[in-house]
Amino acid sequence: MSTAASSTLDSQLFTTWGLNSYSDVSMVVPGGYSSRLWTNDCQPQFWSKYQVWEWLQQMMDMYQIDASSMPMHNFDIDGCQLCSMSYQDFLRAAGSAGAILYHSLTDLKLGPCHVDTVQLEAKPTEFEFSYPFPEAGYPSMSVIPRLHPCHPLALPHPLAPVLKLNFPHNSFISLDPRGSHLWEFIRDILLYPERNPGLIKWEDRTEGVFRFLKSEAVAQLWGRRKNNSSMTYEKLSRAMRYYYKREILERVDGRRLVYKFGRNARGWKELETAVLALEKGLALLTIILL
DNA sequence: TTTCCATTTCCTGCTT
DNA sequence: AAAGCAGGAAATGGAA
Numbered sequence: 110m111s112t113a114a115s116s117t118l119d120s121q122l123f124t125t126w127g128l129n130s131y132s133d134v135s136m137v138v139p140g141g142y143s144s145r146l147w148t149n150d151c152q153p154q155f156w157s158k159y160q161v162w163e164w165l166q167q168m169m170d171m172y173q174i175d176a177s178s179m180p181m182h183n184f185d186i187d188g189c190q191l192c193s194m195s196y197q198d199f200l201r202a203a204g205s206a207g208a209i210l211y212h213s214l215t216d217l218k219l220g221p222c223h224v225d226t227v228q229l230e231a232k233p234t235e236f237e238f239s240y241p242f243p244e245a246g247y248p249s250m251s252v253i254p255r256l257h258p259c260h261p262l263a264l265p266h267p268l269a270p271v272l273k274l275n276f277p278h279n280s281f282i283s284l285d286p287r288g289s290h291l292w293e294f295i296r297d298i299l300l301y302p303e304r305n306p307g308l309i310k311w312e313d314r315t316e317g318v319f320r321f322l323k324s325e326a327v328a329q330l331w332g333r334r335k336n337n338s339s340m341t342y343e344k345l346s347r348a349m350r351y352y353y354k355r356e357i358l359e360r361v362d363g364r365r366l367v368y369k370f371g372r373n374a375r376g377w378k379e380l381e382t383a384v385l386a387l388e389k390g391l392a393l394l395t396i397i398l399l
Numbered sequence: 400t401t402t403c404c405a406t407t408t409c410c411t412g413c414t415t
Numbered sequence: 416a417a418a419g420c421a422g423g424a425a426a427t428g429g430a431a
Contacts, residue, residue, distance in 0.1 A: 290405075324419090337407080343419080348406055350421065365415075365419055407427070414420070 153217050156188025165210070180204075181301070291348050292357050294331060295319075296370070296377050317370030317377055324366055 156164065165184050183202035184191070191214065199207030199214075298309050299319055308327050312318040321327055324342040332340025349368060352358040356371040370377050 335406090340407085344407060344409090346420075347408085347422085351406075353421095363415090401431100403431080404429090405427100406429105408425085410423085410425105412421085415418085 153188045153214055154192040156191065161186060161188055161191050164214075289334075291331065291345070292352055292370075292374055293376075294334060295327075295349075295368075296374065298327070300377065312367060315379070317374070318361065319368060319370075320364075321366040321368075 153161075153164070161184055162181070165181070180202065194202070194211075196208070196211045199211040201207070203210055295309065299311060308323050308330070309319055309321050312320050321342075324346075328340050328342040328345040331345055332338055349358060352371070353360055356373045358374065359369040359371045361367045361369050
């Protein structure tokens with residue numbers, strides 16, 4: 110890609126957040142978020158808009174919140190504004206996922222670097238399932254982690270014993286930016302359409318089928334991420350083809366630039382759909398048992 | 400230092 | 416003809 114084309118891509122990527130001067134692409138591209146947010150800027154009230162957005166990305170990835178259901182424009186705010194939001198503000202701004210965001214932010218506000226590696230990589234069973242406002246009805250996305258059982262808001266979710274949700278290990282944020290893989294980079298471009306300047310699009314969201322719209326632009330972005338200016342789509346696609354054997358991708362016959370996530374690709378599905386199905390199933394079971 | 404892993408690079412041949 | 420796909424082989428660089 111030419112320099113001019115690269116600059117155009119940069120401007121497409123960075124304009125929204127005023128990041129034209131950003132020199133470290135790993136901080137900017139989806140999936141490039143890293144531990145720096147937590148290690149260097151632990152006080153959320155001092156976050157920039159971009160850091161708020163970065164935190165949001167981490168939360169969405171960590172809890173498998175469907176990006177398409179998250180109104181990102183409601184979070185075009187800085188850390189000060191974010192910290193002034195009430196629980197109800199979060200519910201209004203992010204729907205049922207607002208509860209997760211609110212409690213996560215509360216954790217961060219409680220102490221310096223409250224979120225650490227151990228917590229981020231905790232096994233599913235280490236999370237508490239709870240919902241603080243039963244009078245409002247249980248939302249479908251009511252998995253609120255790290256709320257102490259003695260917390261006054263930590264009322265047991267009726268599905269707590271049932272929802273042994275399997276948060277895959279590699280769906281959590283790697284605190285090491287170098288640990289981010291190509292397929293995760295691709296996935297994250299897809300998950301954050303607000304940050305995706307028409308590079309890749311879903312062909313079938315539920316099946317995990319997607320298509321490259323600007324193959325060379327994606328390759329250039331990946332190359333910049335890896336500090337490799339000679340990256341091309343040809344090379345990137347070779348790496349993609351290696352994913353077939355590992356079942357991270359599935360082959361899609363006869364369609365150029367089209368790929369499909371495989372069984373070993375994590376973090377792209379809409380968890381909410383699964384939870385809803387479980388809730389319906391449990392409701393049916395309850396009726397049968399009664 | 401060695402080994403392993405995930406690409407990266409280069410290649411030939413094939414398909415659209 | 417160009418672009419993309421398929422997959423072998425070897426090289427590379429970071430992590431453990």
